Amino acid sequence: MAEQGNDKTDQLNAEIIKLRSQKDRLLKELNAVEAQYGNLDSLYRRYFPIILEALSQDGTALGNACAQLGAAMRKKASPAKIEYIFAQIKTAMIQEDISPAAAQKKKGFFSSIRKKSSQGQSINNLRQSYHDVVNHLKSTLDKKYTKKLDAITLNLLNTEDLPDFDEVRENIFTLIFLYISETSQDREKVNAFIRDIVARIFEIEKRLASSYEHTNTLLSSNQGFESILNDEMTGIKYSSDVAESLDDLRAKISTGLSSIEKALRKKQKVDQAISRLAGKSKDSFTSGFARLKQELQAATKYTEELEKKLNEDQLTGAKNRRAYDRKIEEEMDRFLRYKTIFSLLIIDADKFKNINDTYGHAIGDRCLQEIIKRTQPLLRKSDMLARYGGEEFAVIMPETDANGATQVAEKIRQTIEKIEFLYKEETVRVTVSIGVSCAKEGDKSGTDLFERADMAVYKAKENGRNQVMAQ
Template sequence: MESLEILTESVLNIFEEFSIGRRPLNAATLKEAFSARKEIQALLQPVLNASPAERSEEVSGSDKMQPRIPLPQAATPKNATTADQLSGLRDAFLKILKNLGPLIKGEHEIQLTRLQNKINQCDSFLQFGLIGELIGTLVGKIIDDTVGRMDYSNDFLVGLSNDLYKLGDQLLSFQAYNKDTHQLSSKFNDDLLTNAHDMHSIFDTGKSLQDIKIHFASKLFAISNAIQVKNQTDEVRAKEADTKIAELQSSLNTYNQEILQIRDRADSLEKEVLLDALTEINNRRAFDLQIRENLRRFHRNGEQFSLVLIDIDHFKIVNDEYGHKAGDKCLQEIAKVIRTSLRKSDFFGRYGGEELIAILHGSNIENALEVAEKLRLRIVRTRFLYQDKVISITISLGVTQVLQTDADPETPFIRADNAVYQAKSLGRNRVCAI
């Protein structure tokens, strides 16, 4: 394995350990993690053994940055030039950011894009050292956000569990109350039946009319008293039942409000997870989910679709000449133009950096080529203004359609990516298909 591949894999493993273990990410813990890796120490040894003059030589050649902790060079073949080393290091850092992509959402997506642009502009090991610190800071924020979402979910589940237990207790209490009420009614009915039976049986005793009258008066008094007590008890219990029902209704209303809040929160989280913060269109994560579903439908039902991968030509030059704010504004406007040019049923999102991608449902490659050419012309004819400056923008597009041999989403995407590369090789501002 080459030195840069070893470095890349080690850095990714370190970040994964921080994420799984929820360890605090700072300079001290990161240094400790790097020091514990033998493979990294082996790569750093040549620079650590270098003289101070050799280490400061790189710093003196830079007029843009103050001396920071330099990123040591990995051991490379003797015939490798500094440019080759910087190119390899650039590829390694971009690979790290690409692997972090699925974990990044919201405002961090903008930071990721800017880091990618900075990496492409790096021309010294010192600058890569600074980029390494920025990546470490970004990873720390991602870990904090992830832990925060986990804590929120845990708190919600604990609260929901407590609410359900409370609701269960209320229902059990209401059930017990109804059972008591039924028992009291049964006892009252039994007492009435007993008194009525006694009144009926008095005629079989042969007693005098006066005795029967006294007996009837006694039983009627007992019945009247029982009815009065029953009415009073029913009135009290009716009030108690109203109170319990009101409490239950209040609890249900509270739970309903909490469910609505959770639904709103879920919608908000879904937007954070599946929307690109800068362009407000779908992001890479949404694309991965969508193309898997499209591929599944294609193999099951034969539902055809095509991919159109869009790459903004010379976007680095736009950022260099006009600034990253201008680049962000152009990216937003390009996304808006393309979004309004597609059907509502088509998927459109930002794949990463200056790459956009569309999934055209029900379209074969001929239809997709027509759509791609229409998009290219619309961008060419659109005037992009930033602070009264006209910025010329063109795009290169790669088109492919899904095939029966496509076993995974990566296969059609690679074809579209190769088509974009072909378009750029032929001079950019064109559409190619594979």
């Protein structure tokens, strides 16, 4: 018992050290972000007003709004006022776009912003989403994976185009598969953690798929068509002002409409080509995504099978000692927190050494298998039957008092005493002694219940075996 307590203390101390390390790392990252934010804020307030002054020289509504923003930033105006001025700038920019002359005048600056803003925002959002996933992995996985996660973070910071995120996703999945194969932790908790991470990645990729690429190309096509349309409409308006006759006006208008029709057909072809390319890219993305999903399902199935093997006794098919230790700890936690009672049965085969010595280990193994086979149908789904060691078995019965557990134990005893084998025309019988204990006030761990049940087994054997005793 003392050794078990020391092991538990060592595990808790190791977990505390791990959490403290994670906390220190996160605090360092927070300090770095705050310092970076302070530096950026200082730079913005120092240089942004200078840029705004250059934009405010033309005397337009946009220029005036830029001048107001520069002055407000110098005076460290309130966020509400800054937001109000930004709204004015947005309105001025929209009005500027309505005028062809103004649009041409600002083409070098604002058109480049419009061109990059959509994709830039998508990349920033995608980068932040993946960064959150990596941080979650850092806060959960062991330190040995830190270097790989740092490499993924560095790669993430260098991503500039949407296709670059394919490599980021692949690296994260590769790390997940590596973790699955190397970890020795509770497989149920591992599966839950993996499902959470993958669900996050799937959500990110679904958002990406819904607005996948080609937006800028389509925007360029629309802008080109709109430019031709504006030029031709301006030409038609000019022709109506200078035409010498109605026939002359009709000819000029016909020419303008012909140009518009050609531009429209060209735009339709471009849009169709873009649509086909978008469909092809989406199909490629979907197939790659489906492949990753299949790999994940295979990995999940592998972990589930491994979990089953790790918790199952290979000879009898019952749960093993590892599964018993985890279950008894869970039930004890429930009892200590909510006072939910549970009972424990210890089943010990009588004179099992004599059976092995007389008839051989093959018959002994068959006796153990029959004990499990006959006992399992008498239990509920919530009960757990485990091979504790050798010829000794344990049954954990949640929400069951001592009387209920004793009744079940008696049914098990009566069922097993009917087991008979023929060995070289000799009948081999097996019986069991069963000890029963129930959680009670003062119990601190599952060991308390086990010791009482084990003592009850000892008394049952002293009284002649093939009995049920409660302690």
